Amino acid sequence: MLLPELVTGSDRSALRFPGAELTYRELARLTGHLAGRLRGRNRVAVWATPTLETCVAVVGALVAGVPVVPLNPRIGERELAHILADSAPEVVLSAPDVELPGPLAELPRLPVLATPADTPPPSAPAEPDGETPAFIVYTSGTTGPPKGVVLPRRALATNLDALAEAWAWTADDVLVHGLPLFHVHGLILGVVGPLRRGCSLRHLGRFSTEAAGAELARDATMLFGVPTMYHRLAADCAADPALAAAVARARLLVSGSAALPATDHARIAELTGQRVVERYGMTETLMNCSVRADGDRRPGAVGPPLPGVDLRLVDDSGAPLGTGNARGDGETVGEIEVRGPNLFLGYLNRPDATAEAMRGGWFRTGDMAVRDPDGYVRIVGRRATDLIKSGGYKIGAGEIENALLEHPAVAEAAVTGEPDEDLGERIVAWVVPAGAPPDAAELTDHVARLLAPHKRPRVVRFRESLPRNEMGKVLKRALDG
Ligand code: MLC
Ligand code: AMP
Numbered sequence: 018m019l020l021p022e023l024v025t026g027s028d029r030s031a032l033r034f035p036g037a038e039l040t041y042r043e044l045a046r047l048t049g050h051l052a053g054r055l056r057g058r059n060r061v062a063v064w065a066t067p068t069l070e071t072c073v074a075v076v077g078a079l080v081a082g083v084p085v086v087p088l089n090p091r092i093g094e095r096e097l098a099h100i101l102a103d104s105a106p107e108v109v110l111s112a113p114d115v116e117l118p119g120p121l122a123e124l125p126r127l128p129v130l131a132t133p134a135d136t137p138p139p140s141a142p143a144e145p146d147g148e149t150p151a152f153i154v155y156t157s158g159t160t161g162p163p164k165g166v167v168l169p170r171r172a173l174a175t176n177l178d179a180l181a182e183a184w185a186w187t188a189d190d191v192l193v194h195g196l197p198l199f200h201v202h203g204l205i206l207g208v209v210g211p212l213r214r215g216c217s218l219r220h221l222g223r224f225s226t227e228a229a230g231a232e233l234a235r236d237a238t239m240l241f242g243v244p245t246m247y248h249r250l251a252a253d254c255a256a257d258p259a260l261a262a263a264v265a266r267a268r269l270l271v272s273g274s275a276a277l278p279a280t281d282h283a284r285i286a287e288l289t290g291q292r293v294v295e296r297y298g299m300t301e302t303l304m305n306c307s308v309r310a311d312g313d314r315r316p317g318a319v320g321p322p323l324p325g326v327d328l329r330l331v332d333d334s335g336a337p338l339g340t341g342n343a344r345g346d347g348e349t350v351g352e353i354e355v356r357g358p359n360l361f362l363g364y365l366n367r368p369d370a371t372a373e374a375m376r377g378g379w380f381r382t383g384d385m386a387v388r389d390p391d392g393y394v395r396i397v398g399r400r401a402t403d404l405i406k407s408g409g410y411k412i413g414a415g416e417i418e419n420a421l422l423e424h425p426a427v428a429e430a431a432v433t434g435e436p437d438e439d440l441g442e443r444i445v446a447w448v449v450p451a452g453a454p455p456d457a458a459e460l461t462d463h464v465a466r467l468l469a470p471h472k473r474p475r476v477v478r479f480r481e482s483l484p485r486n487e488m489g490k491v492l493k494r495a496l497d498g
Contacts, residue, residue: 018144019079019151019170022188022215023048029188030217032208037069037131041215044076047130049138051077051110054127056142060104060153062086062121064111065199067222069131072198072208074110077129079170079209082145086153086165087199088121095420095467096155097121099162103366104153147171153365154201156300159403160415165365166300173205175358176303177213179323180206183309184269184294186239188215193237195224195246201300202274202409207241226253226260234263240270243409244277245440247293251284265289269310273298274409275441276396282316295319297396300411301361302326302380305353306394313393321392327356327379330388335376338388345388350397353386354379402493405434407442410471414493417474420467421446426455429483431491432474435498446474447483447496454479 018024022031026045030038039047055061055078063074065087078085086104088097101120109121113128151170155163180186192211196203211218219237221228226249229240242250247270254261264270270285270293277295286292296307297319305328308320322328330338330351338351356379363371374381383400403414414432421430429449434442446460457477465473484495 019174019209020076020212022212023076023080024141025215027215029215031212032069032072033217033219034067034069035222039069039073039131039133043133044073044212046133046138047073048077048080049141050134050136051127051129052081052142053139055081055083055108058083058107060084060086060106061127062088062101062104062106062109062124064088064090064109064115064117064121065197065204066090066112066115067195067198067203067220068112070112070129073131074129075198075204075208076212078110079151080141082142082149084150084153084167086155087204089197089199089469091470092118093465093467093469093472094118096163096469100155100165104165145170147174148362150362152205154199154204154300157404157411157413157416158370159401159413161413162416163413164367164370167362167365168201168205168300168303169362172303172359172361173209174213175325176323177206177210179325179359180210180296180304180307181214182324183307183320184239184271185310186210186214186216186269190214190216190239190268191219191232191237192216192239192241193219193221193229193232194241195221195229196241196243200410201298201303202241202243205303206273226250230257230260230263233267234259238268240264240267242270242272243274244272244281245275245408247272247277247285248281248439251281251288254285254288261288264291267291269294271296271307273304275406277316279316297384297394299382299384301374302355302382303359305355305359305382308393313391315393318389318393318395320394322355322394323359325357326359328394329354329379330386331376344390344392347387347389350385350387352400353382353384353394353396355382356380402433405432405442405444407434407437407440407444407475408471409441412444412472416468417444417446417464417472420464420472421448421460423467424455424460424463426451426453427460431483431493431496433493433496435476437475440475443475444473445476445478447478447480449480449482
């Protein structure tokens with residue numbers, strides 16, 4: 018059973034957002050009613066605002082066994098049209114007072130309430146099989162529009178249990194975070210995770226170091242965040258001893274979705290005595306590695322593979338490095354491949370892309386790493402330069418280039434990622450204008466409107482031409498500031 022705590026239905030706090038809270042009993046009642054209305058649907062879209070309603074919608078669908086397509090509430094028109102056409106949800110779930118954009122507003126809508134009804138819900142349907150899809154999460158590739166990653170229930174259950182084992186995560190913990198609820202990190206680890214453990218989640222609605230500090234000062238024991246959040250936490254702890262004292266109280270600070278710079282790890286350790294635990298995952302595989310709560314929390318390492326996850330490094334020809342591969346030499350770089358119950362079922366409607374991502378049952382992550390003699394994995398880079406990680410979001414250069422080329426003032430465009438202290442990488446657009454150069458902000462807004470605000474370039478550089486090879490392909494490495 019994916020969420021056993023809903024059967025027990027205790028009076029412990031399950032979910033708290035600013036101004037709204039539900040106990041497990043109330044959550045069970047609300048989601049039981051919703052599941053009754055959802056039963057038999059093929060797929061539901063959830064307008065995934067950082068609210069209690071989003072959690073109720075998602076859990077209701079999980080109880081009903083109906084796969085959820087979480088949508089970024091700031092999604093742009095081009096990306097929304099693609100996801101709706103690709104995933105064909107039958108119905109959309111959102112809080113009742115939300116205005117939905119055109120194509121979504123045309124779908125039948127089930128309003129989700131955060132006020133428990135008095136009446137008992139209909140009897141729960143049988144627990145769906147572990148291979149039943151739980152989520153379809155959209156993630157960017159190097160080219161083209163995002164692909165729908167189909168995640169089965171067994172991947173969630175096994176992966177969350179492996180994390181619980183590694184982190185000694187129990188019902189006594191109180192988790193705090195301010196992550197978005199339309200990606201694996203915030204939604205699966207950050208909402209389904211605590212509900213599977215029977216522990217309490219305090220969601221900040223919107224991340225700020227101050228709000229995170231206030232929860233840690235009260236009673237939160239664990240914090241989840243992307244490296245950008247820890248970078249901001251380090252800076253603010255340096256200026257605010259009370260914040261540093263609050264962070265010092267935590268049982269576990271966990272960072273993931275991108276590499277945590279060693280400097281931020283060291284600054285937090287110095288200011289708070291806390292060594293951040295890093296874990297490494299992907300939408301397609303959920304979590305692959307993590308430093309254990311009782312393990313050596315050294316900077317720059319994502320720890321050993323989680324229980325149940327097979328991990329190997331392969332060379333350019335696909336041959337595994339070393340023997341047995343549980344230990345490494347700490348030097349030889351290879352691509353990470355993983356296998357185990359944590360893997361997705363495939364990309365929705367894209368058997369070609371699914372086949373390309375697999376090699377004999379192993380998933381090819383595209384991440385380059387070395388393995389230390391004690392089995393720890395250190396990620397050193399990525400195979401594709403056209404994938405950018407900014408603020409922990411994965412963004413494909415191709416989708417931004419296509420959006421830029423749709424603007425009438427753009428003749429040619431190339432997109433790259435540049436190191437950024439706060440975001441890890443920032444998106445840079447290199448543009449050959451079709452006439453007089455447009456305002457940079459106009460291009461930025463154009464991308465935000467078509468795709469999503471987090472995919473907007475942070476820097477626009479105008480050029481008279483782009484460096485290209487004889488085949489006409491842009492030489493991105495030859496672009497410089
Ligand atoms: C700015 N905004 C615009 C805009 N420019 N809106 C429309 N048009 C424009 N041109 C708005 C934004 O919507 C937002 O609104 C505000 O301005 C600031 O936006 P931002 O600059 O993008 O925010 P920023 O401070 O950069 O965000 C940092 C961050 C965020 C860390 C909070 O990047 C974040 O939440 N990252 C988490 C990503 C994540 O969860 N990844 C997990 C992927 S799963 P407003 O109203 O908010 O002010 C994965 C697997 C794994 O990777 O291993 O976990
Ligand atoms: P996504 O496709 O959004 O799920 O992002 C997955 C990618 O995030 C991985 O392939 C890695 O490149 C990156 N990633 C996740 N966690 C870490 C980490 N701890 N260190 C370095 N990179 C990470």
